[in-house]
Amino acid sequence: MPGDVTLSPAEAMDLARTALMRVGMAEAAATALARATLDAEMAGKRALGLQHLTDHLRGLIDGRIKGRAEPLITSPVPAIMKCDAMGGVAQHGFSLAHEELASKAKTFGLAAFTLHNSYTTGELGWYAARLAEKGLVALAATNGPALMAGAGGWQPVYCTNPLAFAAPLEAGRILLVDQASSAAAFVKIREAAARGETIPGNWALDQDGMPTTDPFAAMQGALLAFGGARGANIALMVEVLAAGLTGANWSLDAPDFQAGDTSPGAGLFVLALSPQLFTDDFATRLSAQVARLASDYSVHIPGIERVNRQREAESAGIVLPRQLFDSISSFRRN
Structure with missing residues (x-):
C-alpha cells in the first residue's frame, strides 16, 4: 500500500535491536528479543512481530521490563533447567539456555526448561520451533495476566494460555502447532478496536458477563475459551505447567502487561524430547505421514509454510505500515 516501508531482514533486525537498546535494554537481551520478533514477523505472525515490539518498548520505558536484567539459570538435576528472568524478557533467558537444553535432551532422551519472572513470552511457537530445528520434539506452554474466563465463569482468571508443539520433518521443515x-x-x-471493527459474538464477554461484538467492551470484560469447557480445561492445564511448575505468577495475580511499572511475572514451560532415542527414522516417517494426510485427505498441516514464508521475506523484504515504522523509529531517536 502507498506509504508502506519495505525493509530487508537485516534492516528490520537493526530497526528493532537499536530501538530496544536506545530505551535501555542490554545488547544481548535486545538481540534475542529482536531475533524472536523478526522470526514471528517473517513467519506471518505479525500481531506478535514488530507490532508487538511496541509493547516491549513502552514496557521498558515504563518499568514493566527490566532492560538490564541478566537471567539466572540453574540445573537442580541434569535433565531440568530453571531460569529466573529477573524481570526481563523470556526470549533472552531461553536463548542463553536452548543449546544446553537441546544437548541435555539428546543425552537423556528428554529435558525440561522452566522460566518465571518475565514479561509476556511473545510468539510461543518460536520456542518450540527452535528445538524442532535441532531435531527435537518440543512442547511449550505459557501464561500471563488474566484475560479469559474459566469454564462456567465470566470473570478473567486465565491468560490466553497458549500451547505450542513442534516436531522435525525432512528438508529443514517442521510441524508446528501454536x-x-x-x-x-x-x-x-x-x-x-484500533480499526473500529466489531468482533464475532463468541469471542468475548463484556463486564456484565454478556456476549459482545464490541472489542472495547471485550477488553474490559473477559475473553472466551475455544470450544467452551474443553478449551477452558486446556487453559487450566497450561496454567499448571506455566505457572504452577515454574513458580511464576498465577494469571490472576499477574500485573497488566500494558500498564503500570511491574512485570507480569509470566511463566514458560518447555519440554524437549529426542525422537532418535524413542524410535527409528522419526523425521522420515513423520514426513511421509503428513504428506499422506495433506495429499490424500486434504488435511492442513500447520507449520509447513513457516520456512517458505521466511524465505519469501528474505527475498522480497518485510513490508511495514508507515505508522508502525515511524513509531519504532521514534524510539530509536529518543
Whole structure:
C-alpha cells in the first residue's frame, strides 16, 4: 500500500535491536528479543512481530521490563533447567539456555526448561520451533495476566494460555502447532478496536458477563475459551505447567502487561524430547505421514509454510505500515 516501508531482514533486525537498546535494554537481551520478533514477523505472525515490539518498548520505558536484567539459570538435576528472568524478557533467558537444553535432551532422551519472572513470552511457537530445528520434539506452554474466563465463569482468571508443539520433518521443515486456549488472541481483539471493527459474538464477554461484538467492551470484560469447557480445561492445564511448575505468577495475580511499572511475572514451560532415542527414522516417517494426510485427505498441516514464508521475506523484504515504522523509529531517536 502507498506509504508502506519495505525493509530487508537485516534492516528490520537493526530497526528493532537499536530501538530496544536506545530505551535501555542490554545488547544481548535486545538481540534475542529482536531475533524472536523478526522470526514471528517473517513467519506471518505479525500481531506478535514488530507490532508487538511496541509493547516491549513502552514496557521498558515504563518499568514493566527490566532492560538490564541478566537471567539466572540453574540445573537442580541434569535433565531440568530453571531460569529466573529477573524481570526481563523470556526470549533472552531461553536463548542463553536452548543449546544446553537441546544437548541435555539428546543425552537423556528428554529435558525440561522452566522460566518465571518475565514479561509476556511473545510468539510461543518460536520456542518450540527452535528445538524442532535441532531435531527435537518440543512442547511449550505459557501464561500471563488474566484475560479469559474459566469454564462456567465470566470473570478473567486465565491468560490466553497458549500451547505450542513442534516436531522435525525432512528438508529443514517442521510441524508446528501454536494456538491459544481462547477463541481469539487478545492482540486480534486489540487490532479490531484500533480499526473500529466489531468482533464475532463468541469471542468475548463484556463486564456484565454478556456476549459482545464490541472489542472495547471485550477488553474490559473477559475473553472466551475455544470450544467452551474443553478449551477452558486446556487453559487450566497450561496454567499448571506455566505457572504452577515454574513458580511464576498465577494469571490472576499477574500485573497488566500494558500498564503500570511491574512485570507480569509470566511463566514458560518447555519440554524437549529426542525422537532418535524413542524410535527409528522419526523425521522420515513423520514426513511421509503428513504428506499422506495433506495429499490424500486434504488435511492442513500447520507449520509447513513457516520456512517458505521466511524465505519469501528474505527475498522480497518485510513490508511495514508507515505508522508502525515511524513509531519504532521514534524510539530509536529518543
